Amino acid sequence: MKRFKEKLVEFMSGRYGMDQLYYAMLLLALGIMMVNMKVDNLILMILSDGIILLMILRSFSRNISKRARENGKFLKIWNPVKRNVRIFIRRIKEIRVYRYRKCPNCKKTLQLPIKRGKNTVKCPKCQEKFNVRVIL
Structure with a gap:
């Protein structure tokens, strides 16, 4: 087993x-x-097999700089999506405690405690005062 591991590391x-x-x-x-x-479609099978083949070819590639650029392009797209999903999940978890509103002046998202009815809020970033209405 040790010899196989050494061969794999060398490869x-x-x-x-x-x-x-x-x-x-x-x-x-x-x-x-x-x-x-569930649907048993030949096109989906070919697509999934093609993705797996591409994964294997990428991982065994010796062109490291090109693969790193591909990963960088993917991360430029993926990271904002991941951040927005995390924010959305956090907002859902905190829905009983906080409400989120955007400042009409600077567009910063503010985390406000729940105070039902009409409230006046002061933005900590731009010091703008604006009215907020919380229904639920």
């Missing part, structure tokens, strides 16, 4: 390996496979 030296794009493609391929189990 993978100088190769790109796995990154965030690899894991995203893996999840996408698994999702397509799950859907394909």
Whole structure:
């Protein structure tokens, strides 16, 4: 087993390996496979197999700079989506405690405690006062 491990390390030296794009493609391929189990479509099977083949080719690639650029482009798209999803989930978890409103002047999102009815709020960033109405 030790000899096999050494051979594997020797084979993978100088190769790109796995990154965030690899894991995203893996999840996408698994999702397509799950859907394909229900609908049994040849196109979905070919698509998932193609994604898996592309994952393997990327991880064994010796062109590290090109793979890093691909991952960087993916992260430029993925990170804002991930941040917005986390904010949305946090807002749902805190819906009983806080309300979120944007300042009409500077557009900063403010976290406000629940005070039902009409309230006057002062933005901490631009010092603008504005009215907020909380119904629920």
